[in-house]
Amino acid sequence: MDSLLLNHASRLASAEGGEHTVTIAGVGVYLGVVLIAMFIYLSMAKKGFGQRVFKNFVTGTFEQLYLFLENMAVNTIGSHGRKYVPMLVTFWLVIFFANLVGLFFPLTPTAVVGFNLGMALIVFGYVQYEGARANGVLGHISHFAGPKLPGVLAVLITPIIFCIELVSELMKNVSLTLRLYGNIHGGHQAVEAINHLTEKFYIAAGEFLLPIKLLTVLVQAMIFCLLTCVYLGLVTGHHDDHEHGDGHGEAAHA
Amino acid sequence: MGRILTFLVIGLGLMVGGVWFSHNVHLGFLDKVAEMGIPLDLGMTIATIGVFLALFPVIDTFYVKPLKEAIDSRNSELESTFTEAENLKSEMGKMRSDYEKRLADTEANAREQIQSSIKEAQNLRQTLLAEATEKADSMVKKANEEIEASRAKALTDIRSQVVDLSLLAAEKVVGENMNNDRNRKLVDDFISTAEVSR
Numbered sequence: 107m108d109s110l111l112l113n114h115a116s117r118l119a120s121a122e123g124g125e126h127t128v129t130i131a132g133v134g135v136y137l138g139v140v141l142i143a144m145f146i147y148l149s150m151a152k153k154g155f156g157q158r159v160f161k162n163f164v165t166g167t168f169e170q171l172y173l174f175l176e177n178m179a180v181n182t183i184g185s186h187g188r189k190y191v192p193m194l195v196t197f198w199l200v201i202f203f204a205n206l207v208g209l210f211f212p213l214t215p216t217a218v219v220g221f222n223l224g225m226a227l228i229v230f231g232y233v234q235y236e237g238a239r240a241n242g243v244l245g246h247i248s249h250f251a252g253p254k255l256p257g258v259l260a261v262l263i264t265p266i267i268f269c270i271e272l273v274s275e276l277m278k279n280v281s282l283t284l285r286l287y288g289n290i291h292g293g294h295q296a297v298e299a300i301n302h303l304t305e306k307f308y309i310a311a312g313e314f315l316l317p318i319k320l321l322t323v324l325v326q327a328m329i330f331c332l333l334t335c336v337y338l339g340l341v342t343g344h345h346d347d348h349e350h351g352d353g354h355g356e357a358a359h360a
Numbered sequence: 361m362g363r364i365l366t367f368l369v370i371g372l373g374l375m376v377g378g379v380w381f382s383h384n385v386h387l388g389f390l391d392k393v394a395e396m397g398i399p400l401d402l403g404m405t406i407a408t409i410g411v412f413l414a415l416f417p418v419i420d421t422f423y424v425k426p427l428k429e430a431i432d433s434r435n436s437e438l439e440s441t442f443t444e445a446e447n448l449k450s451e452m453g454k455m456r457s458d459y460e461k462r463l464a465d466t467e468a469n470a471r472e473q474i475q476s477s478i479k480e481a482q483n484l485r486q487t488l489l490a491e492a493t494e495k496a497d498s499m500v501k502k503a504n505e506e507i508e509a510s511r512a513k514a515l516t517d518i519r520s521q522v523v524d525l526s527l528l529a530a531e532k533v534v535g536e537n538m539n540n541d542r543n544r545k546l547v548d549d550f551i552s553t554a555e556v557s558r
Binding site for chain 1: 378379382383398399400401402403404405406407408409411412413415416419420422423424425426427428429430431434437
């Protein structure tokens, strides 16, 4: 079974000629596996929604995930952070299941730069949209110029700060993309390398990395969501202070 | 539902566009990026954006919102249960204070009644004692009067008998009947004088 999957993956991987080139169709297949697993989980979870207390284990984990992400959003962004929870849940589920699939399959969407860049661009675009909505387009752009400086300092330093902030903002995409790619793809590479070292003894020593990879599965999903919250909080925090002042300190669901 | 359809259409469009881009557009700088060890397919990026645009409303509408409604409903149910419990508790507290108040009132009434009964008994005792004393005094007085009357009567009788005896004795001495009114009076006066001098 394993060799079949590996052969299938290598066929997909080498479809465009390069050993490291992953075709969109190949990623599509694994994304399909991820989405099927995710929707099976969600459907199992949904069966228990009618109960007064969620006795179903899957429903309980989904509830805990929702509450965890809601707390994260409220603590990081503010009381208005609840509206971003559906987006965070989607990101978390896709990244988590993709990482989980990566534990058992030779390829997974989160081990592909293009896929991760797509998610990062969604976050980037949404952060800019929310920033512009909260502060106005000019207010959001002037946000990159840093604090207001007097006289000559404003002429000399503000453009530099603006450029640095702009680069920093664009680098958030790279950061989100490469962190996830590096961790998941790097994990695969590490397993393959260790397996290669011990293959003459017929031992797949790379599998001993499974606990660390399992931790990575969770941590990377959490980090992506946390950073999304941080970026949203940075651009909408000001908006929260002025327009949702009455909502300050509102606690999330326990 | 219209929002979901819009996102689904845009998402599907981006997916198709991404696949088309991946197969038909070749950007030179991506080769350099791939040489640096980062194989990037922008068509896949576009398709990924499409996938997520389709996923967001689907997961939100069919899974997150029902979960949120279930949690909110459970929370409101719990809140109403707690409120009900609080109301019952306060009602019980009120009933308890009422009961304690009634108990205290009853105790006060009982104490007052006991005090009143004791006072009444004491008054009755005083009255009865006074009546008994009065009755005893009147009985003593009556007895004294009766004694006095008896004594007076006895004295009268004795005096009459003494007079008779004296007259009888004097008659024996004198030898004649001396039982006339004048002699009787003399003897009587004499006895009275004798009583006084005694």
